[in-house]
Amino acid sequence: xxxxNAVKYILSAPTADTGSHSHDRILYMSALLGEPHKNxxxxxxxGSNGKxxxxxxxxxxxxxxxxxxxxxNMSVLDDIKENIRINSSALSIPExxxxxxxxxQTANLMRHNIELAKAALFSExxxxxxxxxxxxxxxxxxLSPELTQGEILLLCALILYKKNDCNICIIESSNTDNDxxxxxxxxxxxxxxxxIPNSDPAQxxxxxxxxxxxxxxxxxxxQDPLSYKMISDSCAAINCRLSVPIRSLLTLKQLSLIxxxxxxxxxxxxxxxxxxxxxxxxxxxxxxxxVLRRMGYNISQEAEHKxxxxxxxxxxxxxxxxxxxxxxxxxxxxxxxETVCESLFDFSEITGRRISLCLPPNSEMINTYLDxxxxxxxxxxxxxxxxxxxxxxxxxxxxLKKDIPIVAMPSIKAxxxxxxxxxxxxxxLISGKHFFTENIRIEIIRYLxx
Numbered sequence: 001x002x003x004x005n006a007v008k009y010i011l012s013a014p015t016a017d018t019g020s021h022s023h024d025r026i027l028y029m030s031a032l033l034g035e036p037h038k039n040x041x042x043x044x045x046x047g048s049n050g051k052x053x054x055x056x057x058x059x060x061x062x063x064x065x066x067x068x069x070x071x072x073n074m075s076v077l078d079d080i081k082e083n084i085r086i087n088s089s090a091l092s093i094p095e096x097x098x099x100x101x102x103x104x105q106t107a108n109l110m111r112h113n114i115e116l117a118k119a120a121l122f123s124e125x126x127x128x129x130x131x132x133x134x135x136x137x138x139x140x141x142x143l144s145p146e147l148t149q150g151e152i153l154l155l156c157a158l159i160l161y162k163k164n165d166c167n168i169c170i171i172e173s174s175n176t177d178n179d180x181x182x183x184x185x186x187x188x189x190x191x192x193x194x195x196i197p198n199s200d201p202a203q204x205x206x207x208x209x210x211x212x213x214x215x216x217x218x219x220x221x222x223q224d225p226l227s228y229k230m231i232s233d234s235c236a237a238i239n240c241r242l243s244v245p246i247r248s249l250l251t252l253k254q255l256s257l258i259x260x261x262x263x264x265x266x267x268x269x270x271x272x273x274x275x276x277x278x279x280x281x282x283x284x285x286x287x288x289x290x291v292l293r294r295m296g297y298n299i300s301q302e303a304e305h306k307x308x309x310x311x312x313x314x315x316x317x318x319x320x321x322x323x324x325x326x327x328x329x330x331x332x333x334x335x336x337x338e339t340v341c342e343s344l345f346d347f348s349e350i351t352g353r354r355i356s357l358c359l360p361p362n363s364e365m366i367n368t369y370l371d372x373x374x375x376x377x378x379x380x381x382x383x384x385x386x387x388x389x390x391x392x393x394x395x396x397x398x399x400l401k402k403d404i405p406i407v408a409m410p411s412i413k414a415x416x417x418x419x420x421x422x423x424x425x426x427x428x429l430i431s432g433k434h435f436f437t438e439n440i441r442i443e444i445i446r447y448l449x450x
Contacts, residue, residue: 049194061307
């Protein structure tokens, strides 16, 4: 199997089973693979925002402490091999392809076994032990034998966890009701990253479901009173310990375009990540480390500090240049745009409040940015977007709330034009889905000669 075929196999798989929450298929697949989930130690990251940052920070700390860590993001990323990381590093193409090929071959074996069992049952033969282990849902057709994207990724991660003798796995929830990782035993701890919006009852219900599965430790980012009460009541109902960072113990010491220094509970920490909101992720991770220590993980203060300060994540409010100031952030969810704008505002005394935007041709997203930035006193000078369609540009302009010049670039490689129009004191924000932001980021780095 080639890397291209491995990616194609995952992307061509269904995203989920319609109307089914059965874990029979992945349980049977895991049995055929030798039950790599049997001795799994893992923590689950849930919530709508901050999971990737919290995963990276926690993984870096554990690696510094000498542990081998497997990280899994259950939501398919643009670069799929980035979904699984060993010791904070994305899989190599051979590692990724080999794991996917193993799952692919085992899935073929599963389908073969199902056909053999059906034939034997039809002829009223007695099934041998291997065929008798096939779940009835697969035999009677109520559950399809086709693996979902999430199941393939999860099985690959379990294979690599076992192969690399990992000590712990960090699983970022996919925020779906039929998340295949729910077939695993309850995690050692669940971390609720970011604030749970009260307007999202489905998210709150999922968090409650995770807690009720028998978790003994829950760490939550600071929440508003309603969300905190839901989490606290759910934990109390099953005698689960709840740890929440105390905002009053957090003091921001220095906020700059190259990093953040803060004090929490009397101790000074440094981050290589920019933005006030990153301190919330950091103190959530600090509380998570306390829980891991209680569980027996030997994590020194030095490992904690060096792990926190070492993490740099491309296109996560990343400052690519200071003169002009160019910031890349792979934000596309409308509710997360406010956080980006608030982070920009933190640096407004340094950068000023005249800004240009580079965004996908999405009028709703652009209008949200215009509203959020306008509320903070920013003047948007121009909007760059990538499109070869003049009609799309005209439609986009008509859909905007304000009359702002739109510069249409024919391709991502045309960033040279955009950068050439920026003065040394200009401010440019690039935002959008990871694929959009990351590709523009790469072209800018090439152009600037980094």
